[in-house]
Amino acid sequence: EDQVTQSPEALRLQEGESSSLNCSYTVSGLRGLFWYRQDPGKGPEFLFTLYSAGEEKEKERLKATLTKKESFLHITAPKPEDSATYLCAVQRQNYGGSQGNLIFGKGTKLSVKP
Amino acid sequence: DAGVTQSPTHLIKTRGQHVTLRCSPISGHKSVSWYQQVLGQGPQFIFQYYEKEERGRGNFPDRFSARQFPNYSSELNVNALLLGDSALYLCASSLTGGAGELFFGEGSRLTVL
Numbered sequence: 001e002d003q004v005t006q007s008p009e010a011l012r013l014q015e016g017e018s019s020s021l022n023c024s025y026t027v028s029g030l031r032g033l034f035w036y037r038q039d040p041g042k043g044p045e046f047l048f049t050l051y052s053a054g055e056e057k058e059k060e061r062l063k064a065t066l067t068k069k070e071s072f073l074h075i076t077a078p079k080p081e082d083s084a085t086y087l088c089a090v091q092r093q094n095y096g097g098s099q100g101n102l103i104f105g106k107g108t109k110l111s112v113k114p
Numbered sequence: 115d116a117g118v119t120q121s122p123t124h125l126i127k128t129r130g131q132h133v134t135l136r137c138s139p140i141s142g143h144k145s146v147s148w149y150q151q152v153l154g155q156g157p158q159f160i161f162q163y164y165e166k167e168e169r170g171r172g173n174f175p176d177r178f179s180a181r182q183f184p185n186y187s188s189e190l191n192v193n194a195l196l197l198g199d200s201a202l203y204l205c206a207s208s209l210t211g212g213a214g215e216l217f218f219g220e221g222s223r224l225t226v227l
Contacts, residue, residue: 041202041221043118043218043219043220044218046216046218049215087157089156101147101159101162104156104157105156
């Protein structure tokens with residue numbers, strides 16, 4: 001069964017304390033892996049797409065990496081405004097007629113204290 | 115540029131009632147998908163539409179239905195509401211019906227009493 005597991009469920013950091021969030025996946029043919037940021041009561045905000053093992057992408061204090069079994073979201077010197085839930089999702093290859101739907105993990109809730 | 119817009123933002127219904135949620139995709143995007151997000155969980159796929167045709171359906175009962183209009187906007191309908199239907203309903207748009215980034219709206223928060 002296709003599955004996405006994120007860890008930890010919650011992470012508390014001090015401002016400036018770097019860390020990583022993990023997303024492990026089991027999927028029958030990966031087309032792409034997505035990271036989203038979600039603030040409370042809001043819709044997910046797109047961050048990155050990764051398509052192949054070894055790929056890396058960066059945006060401000062965030063860097064996403066991909067291997068054949070997992071992805072990491074590295075947060076360098078986080079600030080309080082980075083506090084949010086970070087969602088990982090996979091898009092499968094040739095899933096029936098729908099190639100666009102995503103399978104999401106439950107997310108990691110990040111809190112950054114000043 | 116306007117992002118994905120959804121309406122209403124919040125609504126309260128009672129069990130057994132019917133609800134219609136609406137979504138307008140990003141200009142130029144031809145595909146709309148619907149997701150349900152229960153508190154503390156990741157979004158779950160309900161439907162995908164591309165060029166007004168259903169391209170995919172998730173594991174949801176027949177009480178859930180959707181359609182896409184010629185202007186690419188979309189409606190999600192839920193009949194015979196149950197308490198368990200209380201959730202944030204998210205609409206996402208994408209350029210095509212295939213692979214690629216999905217951009218989400220702010221969602222419609224449905225509470226069923």
